Amino acid sequence: MLTSDARARALAAEPTGPAPGLRALRGGADGHGGGHADDDAPAAGPGAEFQAIVRRQLELLGEDPAREGLLRTPERVAKSLAWLTGGAAVDARSVVGDALFAEVHESMVMVRDIELYSLCEHHMLPFFGKAHIAYIPDGKIVGLSKLPRIVDVFARRLQVQERLTEQIADALGTILRPHGVGVVIEAQHLCMMMRGVEKQNSRTITSALRGTFRSDPKTREEFLSLARGQSGCR
Ligand code: ZN
Numbered sequence: 489m490l491t492s493d494a495r496a497r498a499l500a501a502e503p504t505g506p507a508p509g510l511r512a513l514r515g516g517a518d519g520h521g522g523g524h525a526d527d528d529a530p531a532a533g534p535g536a537e538f539q540a541i542v543r544r545q546l547e548l549l550g551e552d553p554a555r556e557g558l559l560r561t562p563e564r565v566a567k568s569l570a571w572l573t574g575g576a577a578v579d580a581r582s583v584v585g586d587a588l589f590a591e592v593h594e595s596m597v598m599v600r601d602i603e604l605y606s607l608c609e610h611h612m613l614p615f616f617g618k619a620h621i622a623y624i625p626d627g628k629i630v631g632l633s634k635l636p637r638i639v640d641v642f643a644r645r646l647q648v649q650e651r652l653t654e655q656i657a658d659a660l661g662t663i664l665r666p667h668g669v670g671v672v673i674e675a676q677h678l679c680m681m682m683r684g685v686e687k688q689n690s691r692t693i694t695s696a697l698r699g700t701f702r703s704d705p706k707t708r709e710e711f712l713s714l715a716r717g718q719s720g721c722r
Pocket residue numbers: 608609610611612613677679680
């Protein structure tokens with residue numbers, strides 16, 4: 489659990505933006521090809537430099553980038569990574585839009601088991617799991633479907649789970665100005681499962697608490713026990 493304000497600020501710092509070449513691919517990226525007529529020719533247009541690097545990466549891995557199965561791999565990887573890191577260019581406030589509503593309700597609102605897929609910035613391998621988000625409104629509530637979209641904004645970039653958790657909490661705090669916010673993420677990291685320590689069943693749990701979720705023990709306990717409940721992440 490992260491409780492120091494200084495650490496929270498450091499964790500919330502935005503990562504450096506992407507190179508323009510890959511950014512140009514974002515928006516239309518579907519991760520499933522597309523294609524140009526001559527796969528052997530150096531790629532032209534958006535992502536060309538990135539594709540050339542992936543092709544070189546394949547060579548360095550001892551592969552033949554000209555063999556059939558790999559011909560369009562550089563293009564697919566470029567599009568896929570553009571999509572998977574596209575959240576870095578999105579402002580969380582823009583996905584909420586006008587889905588903020590005046591409401592006198594001042595009890596805890598919680599959405600559990602929000603599916604989460606992100607990329608670990610140390611290995612560029614996926615980590616995935618569930619986010620549980622709660623807040624106590626102070627005059628404003630947000631459309632519930634917006635919470636998963638806020639998760640996606642911060643998950644779709646090179647991340648560490650700790651910073652992801654803090655960024656979601658901070659975004660909700662800024663957008664909603666609630667009495668308090670709590671975020672718990674439980675995730676499995678392929679960099680741990682497929683390599684290194686090869687611990688297939690370990691889960692990493694992080695939490696970020698703001699406002700009354702931090703200052704009021706009863707609120708914190710209510711939230712954490714709800715977050716610990718029937719999780720789908722097993
Ligand atoms: Zn990793």
